[in-house]
Amino acid sequence: MPPALIAVDWGTTRLRAWLIAADGAVLDRTASDDGILAVPAEGLPSTLLGRVGPWLERNGCLPVAMAGMVGSRNGWVEVPYVECPAGIPRLAAALTRMPLGDGIDALIVPGLITRDADGTPDVMRGEETKIAGAGLDDGVVVMPGTHGKWARLAGGIVEGFATFMTGELYAALTGHTILGRLAEDPDDSAGFSRGLAASRRPGGLTHQLFAARTLVLAGDMPGTQVRPYLSGLLIGTELDHGRALAAGSDLVLVADGAFAESYGAAFAALGVPVRCCDPEAVFLRGLARIVAAA
Amino acid sequence: MPPALIAVDWGTTRLRAWLIAADGAVLDRTASDDGILAVPAEGLPSTLLGRVGPWLERNGCLPVAMAGMVGSRNGWVEVPYVECPAGIPRLAAALTRMPLGDGIDALIVPGLITRDADGTPDVMRGEETKIAGAGLDDGVVVMPGTHGKWARLAGGIVEGFATFMTGELYAALTGHTILGRLAEDPDDSAGFSRGLAASRRPGGLTHQLFAARTLVLAGDMPGTQVRPYLSGLLIGTELDHGRALAAGSDLVLVADGAFAESYGAAFAALGVPVRCCDPEAVFLRGLARIVAAA
Numbered sequence: 001m002p003p004a005l006i007a008v009d010w011g012t013t014r015l016r017a018w019l020i021a022a023d024g025a026v027l028d029r030t031a032s033d034d035g036i037l038a039v040p041a042e043g044l045p046s047t048l049l050g051r052v053g054p055w056l057e058r059n060g061c062l063p064v065a066m067a068g069m070v071g072s073r074n075g076w077v078e079v080p081y082v083e084c085p086a087g088i089p090r091l092a093a094a095l096t097r098m099p100l101g102d103g104i105d106a107l108i109v110p111g112l113i114t115r116d117a118d119g120t121p122d123v124m125r126g127e128e129t130k131i132a133g134a135g136l137d138d139g140v141v142v143m144p145g146t147h148g149k150w151a152r153l154a155g156g157i158v159e160g161f162a163t164f165m166t167g168e169l170y171a172a173l174t175g176h177t178i179l180g181r182l183a184e185d186p187d188d189s190a191g192f193s194r195g196l197a198a199s200r201r202p203g204g205l206t207h208q209l210f211a212a213r214t215l216v217l218a219g220d221m222p223g224t225q226v227r228p229y230l231s232g233l234l235i236g237t238e239l240d241h242g243r244a245l246a247a248g249s250d251l252v253l254v255a256d257g258a259f260a261e262s263y264g265a266a267f268a269a270l271g272v273p274v275r276c277c278d279p280e281a282v283f284l285r286g287l288a289r290i291v292a293a294a
Numbered sequence: 295m296p297p298a299l300i301a302v303d304w305g306t307t308r309l310r311a312w313l314i315a316a317d318g319a320v321l322d323r324t325a326s327d328d329g330i331l332a333v334p335a336e337g338l339p340s341t342l343l344g345r346v347g348p349w350l351e352r353n354g355c356l357p358v359a360m361a362g363m364v365g366s367r368n369g370w371v372e373v374p375y376v377e378c379p380a381g382i383p384r385l386a387a388a389l390t391r392m393p394l395g396d397g398i399d400a401l402i403v404p405g406l407i408t409r410d411a412d413g414t415p416d417v418m419r420g421e422e423t424k425i426a427g428a429g430l431d432d433g434v435v436v437m438p439g440t441h442g443k444w445a446r447l448a449g450g451i452v453e454g455f456a457t458f459m460t461g462e463l464y465a466a467l468t469g470h471t472i473l474g475r476l477a478e479d480p481d482d483s484a485g486f487s488r489g490l491a492a493s494r495r496p497g498g499l500t501h502q503l504f505a506a507r508t509l510v511l512a513g514d515m516p517g518t519q520v521r522p523y524l525s526g527l528l529i530g531t532e533l534d535h536g537r538a539l540a541a542g543s544d545l546v547l548v549a550d551g552a553f554a555e556s557y558g559a560a561f562a563a564l565g566v567p568v569r570c571c572d573p574e575a576v577f578l579r580g581l582a583r584i585v586a587a588a
Contacts, residue, residue, distance in 0.1 A: 168471050
C-alpha cells in the first residue's frame with residue numbers, strides 16, 4: 001500500500017516521524033533528539049525537512065501532520081488551544097498550516113484547554129491526538145507521563161481533563177530531596193505496593209512521602225524500596241483523585257513500558273478494570289483521523 | 295543572675311549556643327555554620343568546645359545540654375529515639391552523657407518516635423525540646439519547617455505526631471521543576487491566597503500544582519505569584535491534613551519570620567485561632583525544663 005501521510009510527534013526533547021500507509025501501516029520511521037528546545041525556532045522547518053525530506057522526494061506531495069509542543073509558544077508557531085468540549089471535528093477545523101518549503105505545507109494539531117468549576121485552566125498538547133486514536137466514545141483516557149492527563153469523553157467529545165504532575169514530582173523527589181539520597185540500587189518492586197497502600201492512609205501525600213525516610217531509618221524498609229515506594233505513593237495519589245473524576249466510567253490506559261506496568265499494577269490493586277493501549281499506535285491513528293476529518 | 299546552663303541547638307547545617315541564667319535570661323549567644331554535616335564526627339567535641347569553651351573557662355563547670363541532629367546517626371552519637379507517648383520526665387531520663395574533655399560532660403536530648411495505626415514510624419529530633427517549652431498541656435503544637443511537625447499532647451505528654459515535607463517540597467518544586475522556571479521576582483503575595491484556595495479544590499496537590507503553570511500560560515496569573523501560590527497550596531494541604539489530626543484542639547504555632555507570617559495567614563484564612571510562639575524562646579525553655587527534670 002502506498003504512503004498516505006507523514007506523521008510527526010514533536011515534543012520538547014524529541015522529534016519522531018513516521019511514514020504511514022492509507023491503512024495505517026508504518027512504512028518507515030525516524031527519530032532524533034531535535035526537540036523544540038534543542039533547535040532555534042527559525043531552524044525548525046529545515047530540521048523537519050532533514051528528517052522527512054527523503055520521504056517527500058521519493059513519494060511526491062504527502063500531507064505532513066504534526067502534534068505536540070511544536071505548536072506551543074516555544075515551538076514553531078503558537079497554535080491557539082481549542083476549548084473543551086471538543087472532538088475530532090473541531091481539532092480538524094483548527095489545524096494550522098505552515099509552509100515547509102517546496103510548496104509543501106505542514107499541518108499542526110492544536111492543543112486543548114479546559115476550565116474547572118472555579119475557572120482554573122488546564123492544557124494539553126499532543127495528548128488530544130492520542131485521545132482521538134484511543135477509540136473510546138464514553139469514559140476516561142488515562143495518559144501517564146511527566147504531566148499525566150486524565151480526559152473524560154462523552155459521545156466521542158472531550159468534555160474536560162485534569163493534569164497530574166506525577167512524573168515530574170517523582171523526578172524532583174528522587175533527584176533533589178533527602179528521600180532520593182536514601183534510595184539504593186537496584187529497585188525492589190516490593191516498595192511499590194507499600195507506597196500504593198500509603199496513598200490510602202491518613203495524612204496525605206506530603207506526610208506519607210516522609211514515611212519513605214522514617215521506614216528506612218527505623219529499619220522497616222530497605223533503601224532499595226525507596227524509589228518504588230515513591231512511585232507507588234504518587235501513582236496511588238493520582239489514581240485516588242483521578243477516579244473521582246472518572247466516577248465508574250470505562251477506562252483506557254495509554255502507556256507502554258514502565259508506565260504500563262506501574263499504572264496497570266496500581267489499577268489492578270484497586271480492582272479497577274482498564275484497557276491498555278500503545279501510545280505510538282493511538283497517536284498515529286489519532287493523527288490520521290484528525291487529518292481525514294479536515 | 296549568674297549563668298546556669300549552656301544550651302546548644304546542633305542541626306545538620308547550623309550550630310547555635312546560648313549562655314542561660316537560672317531565670318532563663320540569655321546572657322550570651324554564638325552561632326556558626328558548623329552543622330553536623332560540615333564537621334567529621336571525631337571533630338564534633340572540639341568544634342563545640344571552640345564555641346562554648348570561653349563560657350566554661352569564665353564560669354566554671356556548667357551543664358551543657360544539646361538537642362537536634364547531633365544525636366542522630368550522622369551526628370556525635372546516635373541517641374535512641376524515645377517512644378511516644380512521652381513527656382519531659384521520659385526525655386530527662388534518657389538524656390545521654392558524652393565527655394567533652396576537662397571533666398565536663400555534654401547532655402544530648404533524645405528524639406521521639408511514634409507509629410501510626412499501621413505501624414509506620416515517624417521521628418523528630420530537636421522539636422521534642424520545643425514542645426517541652428511550648429507550655430501546652432492539651433492540644434497540638436505546629437512546627438513548620440523543612441520537615442514540619444504536628445504533635446498532639448494530652449496532660450503534657452506527647453501522644454503522637456506527624457511530619458509534613460512542606461518545606462523541602464517547596465524547595466524541590468521551585469528549584470527543580472518547570473513551575474520554578476515560571477516564577478518571577480519579586481514575589482507577589484496575592485498568589486498565596488490563590489494557592490491556599492486551590493488546596494481546598496478537587497484533584498489534590500499533584501493536580502493543583504500544575505495549575506501554577508496553566509494559570510501563567512493562560513495569562514490568568516503573573517509569574518510573580520508562582521512561588522507564593524506554591525507556598526499557599528503546600529501549606530493549605532498541610533493544614534487540611536494536620537487539622538484532621540488536631541480535631542478542634544488548642545493550637546500553638548512555633549514559628550518566626552516568613553513561617554510565622556505564612557502559617558499565621560493560612561490559619562486565619564481558615565478561621566482557626568492559633569497562639570504563636572518564638573522558636574528560640576521555646577527551645578531554650580524546653581531544654582532548661584528537661585535538664586531540670588533530670
